[in-house]
């Protein structure tokens with residue numbers, strides 16, 4: 491029986507809360523994969539515990555790595571990762587995780603036998619063609635152009651041209667394993683612009699941090715030299731994209747939300763929230779002297795230190811005209827804020843969101859309009875005009891970021907209930923508890 495819809499709490503007063511966030515999905519799943527391919531045992535600290543991270547752990551274990559939790563809370567875990575010979579015969583469940591369905595097949599192509607992949611029903615619709623074709627041209631055999639498929643090596647590596655306009659993960663997936671290909675890899679993108687550039691920078695930076703030689707000097711071309719991946723201790727930053735709904739609560743309620751341990755330098759796209767929320771009417775400040783992260787190397791960039799990030803709203807939200815191509819995963823929360831704004835908004839550059847957990851442009855327009863709003867899909871984004879909203883069911887389409895967008899709207903609009911709030915477990919299993927705690931704190 492499906493769970494009852496979640497009654498999204500309406501804020502009765504401005505929120506004043508400090509919200510520590512669990513680790514980044516994107517950093518966690520890269521760090522685990524690199525550790526599993528490394529030249530010796532290593533530790534991934536403060537890794538996220540969530541459905542996507544659990545799927546990555548299971549995939550890497552199925553392929554022969556040992557991952558042992560050495561320190562664990564409900565939201566975070568330190569993994570001791572010991573690489574092993576990459577085993578064929580595995581069946582990998584990608585769930586709905588882009589990072590599993592695009593990052594793990596190149597590893598599987600190194601295995602000593604065929605490896606099969608499948609995932610959730612909607613995962614079979616997510617674009618895979620360009621990365622599977624690329625793997626084929628590098629030597630792999632693959633029996634389909636989307637999930638489900640079976641992949642067999644060996645894979646020599648070499649030069650490949652692909653169109654990565656549908657997802658940056660096609661590039662990141664190839665880059666992460668490329669040092670283990672006999673010839674390394676040279677990837678050339680041809681086509682409309684590649685989205686989510688910060689996520690590619692995250693991949694490049696993390697590879698360099700484990701000693702892999704990457705040349706990313708020419709636009710749309712990446713070259714990885716063959717060679718070992720060094721075993722390192724890595725520490726995962728808080729998930730700045732998952733900061734979005736909590737920071738949005740400051741704008742909606744005219745309150746103030748603090749996120750501790752915000753990295754001063756990071757490749758995470760969530761860092762763009764500082765500018766986006768300022769444009770929408772918030773005051774964004776950093777507090778505390780930067781404190782260098784303790785004893786471990788943060789391979790995604792926060793070695794420069796962290797700070798408290800404080801976002802304060804007025805209760806009035808300004809519309810925004812923004813190209814979110816680089817930070818597409820922020821779109822659902824920005825659209826939720828736009829639906830509550832006093833002036834029109836235009837979100838551009840995000841046609842690739844049609845290939846995310848759901849077609850996010852269609853889903854956002856449908857759900858905002860269902861609550862009485864005025865949202866219109868364009869070729870590459872959304873136009874959202876101010877109109878009073880009313881209560882109703884906000885459908886999540888099994889998309890964690892749709893679910894949190896519904897929660898943001900519910901703060902201001904009475905009687906909104908979110909269908910399948912449990913889908914937030916993809917990247918933030920404790921979402922409802924954290925949301926309630928935020929609203930309860932004073």
Ligand SMILES: O=C(O)C1=C[C@@H](OP(=O)(O)O)[C@@H](O)[C@H](O)C1
Pocket residue numbers: 515516517588589656657658659662685686689818819842
């Ligand atoms: O590499 C990553 O960790 C991600 C890349 C982006 O994918 P797209 O380029 O497909 O948008 C992003 O939206 C996704 O949430 C995570």
Ligand SMILES: C=C(OP(=O)(O)O)C(=O)O
Pocket residue numbers: 586587588589819846847891917
């Ligand atoms: C697009 C997203 O996820 P995935 O890693 O599954 O692509 C997302 O988290 O917004």
